[in-house]
Amino acid sequence: MIIRPYEETDEQSWLRCRVLAFLDTAYYDNVLREKERYEHPAIELVAAEGEKIVGLLDIELDTEPGSVCSNGEKTGGMIWHLAVHPDYRRQGIARMLLNEAVQRAKALGAEYLEAWTRDDEWVREWYASAGFQPVDSYFQVHIDGGEELKDIVESRVPLLRPVSLFAHYTGSDKAYILSKFTRVHETVRYDLELTEPQ
Numbered sequence: 001m002i003i004r005p006y007e008e009t010d011e012q013s014w015l016r017c018r019v020l021a022f023l024d025t026a027y028y029d030n031v032l033r034e035k036e037r038y039e040h041p042a043i044e045l046v047a048a049e050g051e052k053i054v055g056l057l058d059i060e061l062d063t064e065p066g067s068v069c070s071n072g073e074k075t076g077g078m079i080w081h082l083a084v085h086p087d088y089r090r091q092g093i094a095r096m097l098l099n100e101a102v103q104r105a106k107a108l109g110a111e112y113l114e115a116w117t118r119d120d121e122w123v124r125e126w127y128a129s130a131g132f133q134p135v136d137s138y139f140q141v142h143i144d145g146g147e148e149l150k151d152i153v154e155s156r157v158p159l160l161r162p163v164s165l166f167a168h169y170t171g172s173d174k175a176y177i178l179s180k181f182t183r184v185h186e187t188v189r190y191d192l193e194l195t196e197p198q
């Protein structure tokens, strides 16, 4: 198993690894059929066993504060994808990918890394174990048809009837949202500082 930069020929194996990795997480239905390409400079790493991709990490870098990441005062790197094939978990693969990415991100001038993750406790534990700190959160809400959609949205197009909705909730009445909808994910931002404290 080696950690190396992503190559175009990895794409199919990369996609399979990502789908399998997320199947038992709160992102189970977030499926990609093509790997993303980034507008800004990016660090795209894979853990490969022969031609099989068993782990992956994509980070897109700010060219100036706020161009990709949320902190408007520091340049960061946004972790868009981090996944390890389920048959290869707890072997330190994610940690190796992160260590390599941190070296590269620092060399490219990033001051911190930012990641957003849903409410899988074990994934949060991974971030905590790697030194990330929770700094922010909001709700992602999936609303599927019937009663839950009633009084929420209205179509302006005749005979076009919404049957599902995906929404972000950044308000403070979290208890109301939790009581009204069945599938609500608390989505948490984790930051990892890359600069030494002064």
Ligand SMILES: CC(C)(COP(=O)(O)OP(=O)(O)OC[C@H]1O[C@@H](n2cnc3c(N)ncnc32)[C@H](O)[C@@H]1OP(=O)(O)O)[C@@H](O)C(=O)NCCC(=O)NCCS
Binding pocket: 021, 022, 025, 081, 082, 083, 084, 085, 088, 089, 090, 091, 092, 093, 094, 095, 096, 116, 117, 118, 120, 122, 123, 125, 126, 129, 130
């Ligand atoms: C989260 C994930 C990337 C971790 O990958 P991994 O290669 O298994 O993690 P590592 O082996 O590097 O784990 C390092 C440490 O993190 C912690 N950790 C990892 N998995 C954990 C789990 N399931 N429960 C608790 N702690 C965990 C442990 O401290 C672990 O060290 P240890 O095994 O010596 O105890 C992987 O489980 C995964 O792909 N999850 C699904 C996709 C996902 O949610 N990605 C996050 C993007 S939002």
